[in-house]
Amino acid sequence: xxxxxxxxxxxxxxxxxVHAHWDLTRYAWPTPATRTLGAELxxxxxxxxxxxxxxxxxxxxxxxxxxxxxxxxxxAFSSLVEGRGPLPQSGEEFRAALLHVELGRGGVRDxxxxxxxxxxxxxxxxxxxxxxxxxxxRQAHLxxxxxxxxxxxxxxxxxxxxxxxxxxRW
Numbered sequence: 713x714x715x716x717x718x719x720x721x722x723x724x725x726x727x728x729x730v731h732a733h734w735d736l737t738r739y740a741w742p743t744p745a746t747r748t749l750g751a752e753l754x755x756x757x758x759x760x761x762x763x764x765x766x767x768x769x770x771x772x773x774x775x776x777x778x779x780x781x782x783x784x785x786x787x788a789f790s791s792l793v794e795g796r797g798p799l800p801q802s803g804e805e806f807r808a809a810l811l812h813v814e815l816g817r818g819g820v821r822d823x824x825x826x827x828x829x830x831x832x833x834x835x836x837x838x839x840x841x842x843x844x845x846x847x848x849x850r851q852a853h854l855x856x857x858x859x860x861x862x863x864x865x866x867x868x869x870x871x872x873x874x875x876x877x878x879x880x881r882w
Contacts, residue, residue, distance in 0.1 A: 715756035722757030727815045730758040742782040744864045750780040759819045771854040777819025784809050806830040
């Protein structure tokens with residue numbers, strides 16, 4: 713259904729952006745099923761697919777003139793829930809990226825992630841730039857596996873290590 717809706721909208725739009733609520737919370741890489749869905753959305757005519765739900769940064773994948781941004785992390789998610797106190801969060805859940813994208817009839821012309829980190833000073837959360845060499849290396853680390861020929865094998869090993877508590881923090 714979704715692919716046919718995208719194909720239909722493509723006939724009426726110069727540029728088509730799809731915003732998808734998908735994937736597993738706190739997993740650093742998208743599942744193989746999410747990658748397949750992202751590819752199907754692009755193949756159906758989406759120029760840009762932006763995912764959210766994992767609450768951590770995930771990678772970015774270019775597919776021809778289109779792009780899939782799997783997750784931008786948290787930019788406005790507080791660890792405090794009214795009446796329930798703090799939610800457990802890792803440092804990765806306070807890291808995010810703002811998306812700078814230039815689109816045109818030919819698809820994605822330019823795409824950059826602008827790294828930010830969420831701080832919780834007195835008075836409430838705020839987002840500040842976080843463009844350090846370590847941060848840029850982290851994003852490259854997230855993007856890299858998406859180009860593997862056998863991503864499913866990589867992901868299976870990552871997920872098993874994560875479930876066993878052996879997946880490292882980046």
